[in-house]
Amino acid sequence: MTLLRAILLRLLTTAITLFGVAVIVFVVIRVVPGNPIAMMLPPGATEADILRLETQYGFDKTIPQQFMIWLGGVMQGDFGTSISTRQPVSGLVLSRLPATLELSIVALIIAVTLGGTMALLGTRFRDSKTEGAIDVTAGMALSIPDFLWGLVLILLFGVLWPVFHISGRISPSLDIDFTTNFYLFEALLRLRFDVIADLIGHMVMPALALAIPLAAIIAQLLKQSLKETMHLDYVTLARTKGYGEAKVITREALPNALLPTLTLVGVQFTFLIGGTVIIERLFSYEGLGNMAIDAVINRDLPLIQGIVILFALIFTLVNLAVDMLYVVLNPRLRHA
Amino acid sequence: MSAYLSIRNLSVALKGGGPILRRVSLDVHPGQVHGLVGESGAGKSMIGKAVLGTLPRALQVTGGEIWLDGVNLETLPPSExxxxxxxxxxxxxxxxxxxxxxxxxxxxxxxxxxxxxxxxSRADAQNRALELLAEVHIPEPARVMRNYPHELSGGMRQRILIAAAFAAEPQLIIADEPTTALDVTVQKQILRLIAQMQARHGTALMFVTHDLGVVSKVCDSLSVLYAGLVVENARMRRFFTRPIHPYSAALLAATPTYTDPFGSLKPVPQNVITAVETEVSQHDRRTGA
Known part of the structure; x- marks a missing residue:
């Protein structure tokens, strides 16, 4: 059973990766300067107060001892208690995860749509001014990082021509009780178009800021890949069958040109998720990234650990999804 | 008998550059096989590409007519x-x-x-494909239809491409060195298959090759090309007994034989090359290319 072996191997490498990430994060945040206890106490606290709190949170033990205690908890699903909010880390993190997932997925959809359209147009009108214009646009989009795009967008659509909300995830005035934290998903299912419009109005700018650089990468890579495919014999043969240029590109070249692009998009999508940290801060969007920055500022060690582990888990899952998609799209890797 | 494909004074050139085809004229008659022979780079494949409209983007048709079934293709809008x-x-x-x-x-x-x-309709097309795959001797056509190309051998794939070419019952088929990429043992089978299919379907076939041996087996007539210039259009029998052009004669003489593979393998003599080169440059001067 090669498939079963592949899956087991994959699970094992994922576990090792996550363990490595946990060790590194655990050690690093304890070695760098900044004491969580000092952040909690008012100025003028006595030595005894400090010692009491250190014992309560277990910071009086050695780092390996602390790690073993934490790992023991994790094995039972207990990621510890946040120091700054005194709530369980798992609950905090999971309540914010949907917001970040929705933002990332909307950004990915925008990036694929924009980038794909540019690549197809560039291929259709290759070696012309249109392709030149697309190359220049993609080059510009790529050379500006996501957080700068965020500022540019705020300036354009938040200040000069205020059509979108510049902060938050949903207008507080909207009276709707969500049963899950997947607001957009839930609003879509419940067909609450007013809520969808409000959520989109909040999400457009941060999602665009994240999507623009990725769209540029997709545009350039997919166009290159398409142009190379257009020279191949089966594309020429399709032309002799009477198909027009647009059909030849989308039907013959595209399925094959997608493969090299897909791998890179997978890697870039994990970068996009990383980008949510700053973008969510910029737009005061209540997601994981925003929470991560607060956790760092407050030296909330258990919360930082929880968030980093979750990010690492998302990254490995994205990679897994890309690998599976690759097999689906490439018949040469499929077993009949 | 009127030709199904009739090429008149077809010129193809690099965009902003030198000529690739020099006022090529030739006819392919219904149900007949016309060979295009010449050295690599003589432009024989380019004739087929010009007819099919698949010339590389760097090339363009600069003059002449391509008549297909009485219609000049060069006057039609691209989609038509x-x-x-x-x-x-x-x-x-x-x-x-x-x-x-x-x-x-x-x-x-x-x-x-x-x-x-x-x-x-889909069902008709499906049945037609099954029929043709059987005709090109593909075992288990129904299973092969569901296969991906990488699951099949080179010979199988060429059979499939032949079946696909005949699927729409075309009036004209252009075979562009269809056996060159194949194993020698498979070459013969494929060649025989193409000849059989052509005869059975009565298709006009333009056969591009550099192998005069192949031409002698399957063609009814041929054109010999040198540097994009047709140096001789001939009926098959006459060509092999009395080639008119010295370059044709030299090509014929250069064909290796089984009885004396090394002795018979001789290059085209230098004086013949010089003569045909002069002919090409005279042609260019005359046409102002």
């Missing part, structure tokens, strides 16, 4: 030209390993043209 070619002509490509789309099953690669361009 494309559809006419798709409906009445077909290509058997050179390399079966690269001519099938690796991400699509065999079935649709044969039936798509019938459905999309000729408006057949």
């Amino acid at each position: 030209r494309r559809r006419r070619i798709g409906a009445t002509a077909a290509l058997i490509p050179q390399d079966p390993l690269t001519a099938l789309n690796p991400s699509k099953r065999i079935g649709p690669q044969i039936t798509r043209r019938l459905v999309d361009i000729l408006g057949w």
